[in-house]
Amino acid sequence: MLMAGSVHDSQIYHKLFDAGEASKLFTDSAEVRAMLIVEGALAKAQGELGIIPELSAKAIHRATLEIPLDPGALGQAAAVNGVPVPGLVSAFRDAMQAPEHAQYFHWGATSQDIIDTGLMLRLRQLLGLVEGAVRETLSALAGLAEAHAELPMAGRTYGQYATPVSFGSVAAQWGQPLLSCLKELDDLKRTSLLISLSGAAGTGSIWGAQTPALRAAVAAGLGLSDPGRSWHADRGPLLKVADWLTRLATALGKIGEDVTLMVQSGVGEVRLGTAGGSSTMPQKQNPVQPSVLVAAARQSIAAQSALQGAGLARQQRDGAAWFTEWMVLPQLCLAAACAAETARRMVPGLEPQPDAMQAAFDQSQGLMQAETLSFHLSAHMPRPEAQAAVKRLCRTVIERGGHLRDAAATAYPDIDLAPVFGASGQLGDGPEQARAFAAAARAV
Structure with a gap:
């Protein structure tokens, strides 16, 4: 048996690297459904603006909601054309069985308009799912920070004893980057979840003077932002979303790194609610969830690097750059969603161990x-x-x-x-930082 191409598609590993409901957003069926939603909104707006016959527009819009297309049937056409849209257009027109209306399907749009806009619909859902998980994680971190604001533990720099900190302040330091990401999210959605609708070379030539009105109408119909321009070769909107997801995954990966060190043998300053076992060593309590956080962060970072390279799109459209996005963006999204889902489950189960924390002070010889x-x-x-x-x-x-x-x-x-001498007297403003974070996390 061969390993699946992605852990998220693997029957063996998908529960270990669980991305939750986000996994459903990066399937062939989800992509086809999103593209049909875009095509339906396009036809509806064109009918209202008189670009195509209104009767045909209504028929197309209704059909996009009712006609299922087999993603597998689009594979051969995608291999030939480099994109699935020509195959989708042909299959939809055949399935509609109303050539007098179907001829107006996909009127004036280009493949990138449909694919990128459909992707934005799915990214909107992804960000909503990730936001929910981050909010739950922040709530749990706020509880830890507040409850243990004055619990002293050894601070460490370069892996060496530094000065005392509080466990509550550590929880706050974990949570602050998540809080920052959450505060950015509304602006990210507004500026980056954009409709793409500008025709073959980005000028909307088929629609002429009606292009701005059409773009605005489709954006309103889909609940996306109107960029007022073409972004076919400007991958900034996608890069901003990917950057946000990568920074989030990195912040969660830092929690995983720290917790892995805290639960190691001989330290034991934190206990996990769920730990993994060994096939041969019965004493092992392996930090599986923290390790998933670290691995997901590393995958996100690697994918982000490839995605940045894809931002060098040539001329008005670049097939190689676009294909690179298709290969790496879903993996980045699922890695970030996996990190958010794993942290949501792990953080509420973290239990600080005061005796072990005190032992570090005793061992440090002052x-x-x-x-x-x-x-x-x-x-x-x-x-x-x-x-x-x-x-x-x-x-x-x-x-x-x-x-x-x-x-x-x-x-x-x-x-x-x-x-x-005495740990509790050397915490500085750590307790105040912990309580301030808890208040901020609950207010967001």
């Missing part, structure tokens, strides 16, 4: 308070001297063992070190 100690000593000596002194104390603790608190007390018996 070294997480080194920065605080150097500033505390600066009140009693010049800052450079205080920094040098703390570095010496840290080397002593690392080489000989013991605790920084005891080493400092021995070196400076006359200085009160009580304000320095």
